[in-house]
Amino acid sequence: MSGAQAAGVPAREVDGRAASAVKALQAEGRHAEARDRYAELVSRHQRRAARIAFHYLRDAAEADEAVQDAFVRAFSHLATFRAELPFEIWFTRILINGCLDRIKARKRRERWLAPMPGSGPFDQGYAERVPGREPSPEDQVLARERRQQLAAALAKLPERQRSVFMLSHYEGCTSREVSAVTGLKESTVRVHLFRAIRRLRTLLGESSRVTGAAIPGEKHRVHP
């Protein structure tokens, strides 16, 4: 956390100032200083960016590349950044567009290449990703199954519903922020979020239902 954030300045303002400073330094041709200042922005948004990219791509290596591409693209196009839009929103839009492009490219590739066993995004490198300090192999297997089910259910959602759900629920964005990132109306964002949750609930089925959840037959029980 920077000194400004520690002093109580909202993160958005800090980002805005940093982005404007980088822009000015670039315009003056002081590229080394611009890079140093930009590194602050990178370190502040890197984890969140990695998470978003991973949720989209389901592959750590590809998500890594997508995050790098997004940061590099944002730096080289910082001249087009408008200060009235939060840097976070602007950058997230770049990142998500990059991820969607990669998904399209992957689908094109998959149309021509036969999948190799163990090369899917759900089973690739999982053993490497799980550190040795995890509780037990059984827990790991169960967690992996849960995550696979969740990822498969998310993958079945239409692209807009998935984006809205991930940004709203995983990243805690407000409907206005999601609207700014996706270009949808706020009311449409709410509709997509509602539909995504309802569909996820259906897709994950009984296995995901927690104790006390509704039973399909009891959907319209008459109130006592």
Add this chain to the structure above:
Amino acid sequence: MSILNRLSLRHHLDDAALAAIWTERAAPGRGGAAEAAHLDACADCRARYAAFAAWLEDVRFEARAEADQAFPPDRLALQQIQITRRLEALERPARVIPFPRFARPIASEPSGPRRWIAVAAAAGLIVGLGVGQLLDLRHTLDRPGTFSEAGSRTIARNMSPERPALQPVSSVSSDESLMSEAEGSLPRGLEALDALTPRARDYDQPR
């Protein structure tokens, strides 16, 4: 409150209604007042809503934990280094790999006069050929008894009425006379060889 909403309040909230309430709380809008009122009044539905919200929270926790596992701090540090490298590389112009040079550079030599000589020689050759063709044509046309006169005389003779244009087949010499003509015109050096060679008519005659 509409009649439909009043009727719906007689039922417990289903998953869709719970999802609507959750969405309304996550992203406040202008709907879901009836469901929210029912939720306040019904302990059963409140419990189910709490379970629903816990399920969604579990989903969020799992998803974030998985992503954080995929990107541990050391990987993020490495990623930041790579981003910095790529940003540095943006400033350097792309290096063009030079084409392998010849032992004797061609382009560096002064080639102006040599090029002019080659162009002049080519132009001279073309002009010379053209002039030569023109002169030859004129010479051919101006010579007496050229192709035009001789040709016209030949055509006139062939078209004259006293000479038939085509001879009948019977008047053409037969194969044997043709062969004897051919034999008669043999060169002297080949006569001995001709005498040794058997003739077809020797085999045709009955013995």
